[in-house]
Amino acid sequence: MSVQSLSHVVQQDMFTAGYSDCSFAFEFLPMDVQSTFDVSANFVVTDAEKGFADIDAIGILSVPYAGQFDKVFYLNSDDTDDSALLTGALDTAKYGIIGVDATDPGENPFAKPTIAALKYSDAQIHSGMANNSTEFLNNTILKDDYVRFTAKSITGGYALSDIFNNEVALLSGVEAMNSKFTTELAAKMDTPALKECYDLQTSEGAKTCKQLALGLLNMATSSNAASRARGELFLADLAAQSSSPEAKSRFWIKFHAGDMIALRLNYLPKDGAGSVAKNSAGENLGSNTIADRPYKIYLKLV
Amino acid sequence: MARIMGVTAGYTSKSGSSQISNTDPNMLKDLYRYQILYSSAIRQMKTYLDLYTDGSFNELTNVFTEKKSRTIAETNRDVYYYNGTIDNLIDFKYDPTVFKQYKKTIYSILTGFSLAVKQNKELIGTTTENEKNKKLLASKEDLIQYIQTQLNDTMMMNSFSVSQSYNVNATLKPWYMKYFEIYGPPNDGVFNVEKMANVVELLIRDNIITMEDFIQNN
Numbered sequence: 001m002s003v004q005s006l007s008h009v010v011q012q013d014m015f016t017a018g019y020s021d022c023s024f025a026f027e028f029l030p031m032d033v034q035s036t037f038d039v040s041a042n043f044v045v046t047d048a049e050k051g052f053a054d055i056d057a058i059g060i061l062s063v064p065y066a067g068q069f070d071k072v073f074y075l076n077s078d079d080t081d082d083s084a085l086l087t088g089a090l091d092t093a094k095y096g097i098i099g100v101d102a103t104d105p106g107e108n109p110f111a112k113p114t115i116a117a118l119k120y121s122d123a124q125i126h127s128g129m130a131n132n133s134t135e136f137l138n139n140t141i142l143k144d145d146y147v148r149f150t151a152k153s154i155t156g157g158y159a160l161s162d163i164f165n166n167e168v169a170l171l172s173g174v175e176a177m178n179s180k181f182t183t184e185l186a187a188k189m190d191t192p193a194l195k196e197c198y199d200l201q202t203s204e205g206a207k208t209c210k211q212l213a214l215g216l217l218n219m220a221t222s223s224n225a226a227s228r229a230r231g232e233l234f235l236a237d238l239a240a241q242s243s244s245p246e247a248k249s250r251f252w253i254k255f256h257a258g259d260m261i262a263l264r265l266n267y268l269p270k271d272g273a274g275s276v277a278k279n280s281a282g283e284n285l286g287s288n289t290i291a292d293r294p295y296k297i298y299l300k301l302v
Numbered sequence: 303m304a305r306i307m308g309v310t311a312g313y314t315s316k317s318g319s320s321q322i323s324n325t326d327p328n329m330l331k332d333l334y335r336y337q338i339l340y341s342s343a344i345r346q347m348k349t350y351l352d353l354y355t356d357g358s359f360n361e362l363t364n365v366f367t368e369k370k371s372r373t374i375a376e377t378n379r380d381v382y383y384y385n386g387t388i389d390n391l392i393d394f395k396y397d398p399t400v401f402k403q404y405k406k407t408i409y410s411i412l413t414g415f416s417l418a419v420k421q422n423k424e425l426i427g428t429t430t431e432n433e434k435n436k437k438l439l440a441s442k443e444d445l446i447q448y449i450q451t452q453l454n455d456t457m458m459m460n461s462f463s464v465s466q467s468y469n470v471n472a473t474l475k476p477w478y479m480k481y482f483e484i485y486g487p488p489n490d491g492v493f494n495v496e497k498m499a500n501v502v503e504l505l506i507r508d509n510i511i512t513m514e515d516f517i518q519n520n
Contacts, residue, residue, distance in 0.1 A: 132427035150472060157491020162520070165473040173470030184464040224443065264463035270471065280471040285479070286487040292465070 055264060055296040057128030059142050061120060065257055065301030068115055071107040072098060072189075073209045073253040095209035098189065104250055110186035118182065120265055121146075121175045123297045131159035142295060143174035146267055153290040154277050174267075181265055212253055230256070259301045266294040327391070334394045335383045336404075342377040344407055346370075351410045355417050357490050409496030417492045475519060476511055477501050 015026040076094040098106030109115045121143040129140050130149035144161070147170045152159035161167050220231025237254040255261075269275055273292035277285040353362040387393070438444050474482070480501045481493060488494065505511045 127431075132431065133423035134426045134430060135423070137427065137430060146468075152491065154472070154474075154487070155491045156487045158488065158493070159491065163474055163478050165475045166470075170470050170472060173468055177466045177468065180466045181464055184466065185462065188462075188464065224446065262462065266463070266465035268465055268467045270468050272467075277472055279473050279479075285472060285474055286482045288487050294465075 055128075055294045057125055057130075057145065057293070058296045058298070059123035059125045060260075060298045060300050061118065061123040062302045063118065063299045064114060065255060065259070067254075068112060069109050069261060069301070070254045071105070071252055072109055073212055074099060074106065074250050075209065075213050075253065076249050077251065093213075095206045095213060097205040097209060099250070101250065106252075108186055108189045110182050110189055116179075116182050116186070118178065118299070119175065120178050120181055120263075120295075120297055123295070125295075142297075143171050146174050146293060147171055149293055150269070150277065150290060154285050154288055156286075156288050177267065181263075185263070209253070216253070230258070255301055257302055260298040261301070263297045263299065264294055265297055266292055268292045330391055330394070331388050333396065334388055334391060337394075337397050337400050338382065338388075339378075340400050340403055342382070343374050345403065346374055348403075348407045348410050351407075351414045355410065355413045355492065355494065406496060409494070409499060412495040413492060416495070417490070420492060476505055477516060477520075480505060 074096050076096065098108060121141065123142045124138075125140045125142055125145045129136060130145050130152050131140075136144075147161040147164070147167065148159045150170070151161055151163045155163065161170070164170055216231055216234040218231070219227045220235055222228045222231060233256060234253070238251050241251050269277065269290040269292065271278060274289050276287060277290055279285055350362060350366045353359075353365070438448055477498065478493075481488070481498060484501065485494070485497050502511070502513070502516050505516075506513060
């Protein structure tokens with residue numbers, strides 16, 4: 001029974017009068033039937049949208065999640081729309097990033113202190129390491145990997161950083177790129193074109209947000225218990241943002257411990273991808289070239 | 303006490319015209335043995351070792367056959383080194399280049415070891431990764447999770463993809479820099495020990511480094 005019928009929960013007399021908008025009402029007892037709603041509710045199956053371009057290595061960095069990404073992705077429901085509108089495209093929900101709604105403003109995660117202080121150079125590399133010797137398995141962080149990659153590129157295969165006279169400076173150089181990556185990410189997230197984006201045909205922000213929302217929705221019906229639990233948590237998050245009566249239309253997609261957000265960080269050699277490394281005197285270090293090295297870094301929310 | 307006399311060039315056996323007096327015959331016999339050992343076994347092995355360190359595996363496979371290995375092993379038997387010919391130094395002619403060749407062979411061995419160790423580490427690393435992937439393929443749940451996270455990320459968009467330039471110039475240690483200048487980058491990332499020894503000798507001669515610098519900072 002819906003909430004609106006609470007006034008009729010208790011059994012009443014078969015015949016009642018005294019209403020202001022009708023003379024009487026009576027309950028025709030034989031007219032008590034039931035039927036089954038036989039249409040299954042399905043969430044739209046997510047399209048296989050392509051992800052990042054090729055990457056060389058994958059790393060994971062733990063992030064204290066505490067709501068860092070909870071006001072980034074949102075969906076605007078349209079359940080209050082006239083059903084006549086539904087005869088068109090099935091998918092009339094809207095998806096967006098951050099948004100410009102002053103009453104419920106979004107947040108640029110890369111402008112927040114916790115995320116801005118992230119050290120991508122400390123990400124644990126899990127695959128694609130420049131040197132895959134067993135001694136480096138499970139104990140290689142990004143900055144070490146990048147310097148080894150540079151050594152391997154210059155020598156054609158010697159993937160150890162002890163070839164360098166200024167190893168400490170090289171490692172610090174990788175660390176110095178952390179803040180630059182964050183600044184660029186913050187700037188990209190702050191572009192007007194990304195906010196309040198609804199056009200699924202042209203807006204990658206809207207497409208990404210839709211993938212996220214529908215992916216979580218589909219998890220709620222997964223046969224995998226852990227996936228289903230996460231999907232149900234997403235539904236609970238939506239419910240928690242609803243008020244009675246159901247009028248709120250913007251729902252933030254909240255993140256929880258265990259969720260992972262991928263970034264693609266591309267490290268370019270000093271003189272450009274495909275260049276020969278030079279020392280500070282401008283002399284070539286051999287003749288081998290150094291390619292750019294893109295890492296996929298998963299921010300694992302903990 | 304017997305005096306050990308040096309051998310001068312040009313010494314030949316009793317059948318030859320010149321003869322060094324007061325030379326320990328046992329020393330000469332051993333010298334003869336070393337020369338035979340080099341010419342019959344070590345020179346050949348060095349050739350194979352150099353093919354290995356140069357990465358010429360196809361050629362190595364063709365020339366270093368089981369038969370060749372047995373032939374070399376055969377020449378290592380005592381019968382070729384302890385016999386009348388050696389005892390009487392028949393047809394012995396001192397070869398002054400042999401000692402240098404032995405030294406070069408030491409370098410080849412060291413380079414070969416370096417390459418073997420490097421390849422073994424890579425092999426173990428690759429095998430470990432393969433075992434991990436094998437387990438992944440055998441588990442439906444792990445595979446689904448892998449596909450979902452690695453191949454179907456729903457959180458990726460261009461705004462999360464950024465590039466930055468690395469702004470530090472690399473400086474090589476002096477011996478690597480000189481190696482590059484003279485010999486270029488090493489084959490397969492393994493520095494040839496003999497070439498490196500030459501480089502170090504040059505740098506020490508020019509007072510750029512000391513041997514301790516090389517040993518302590520390598």
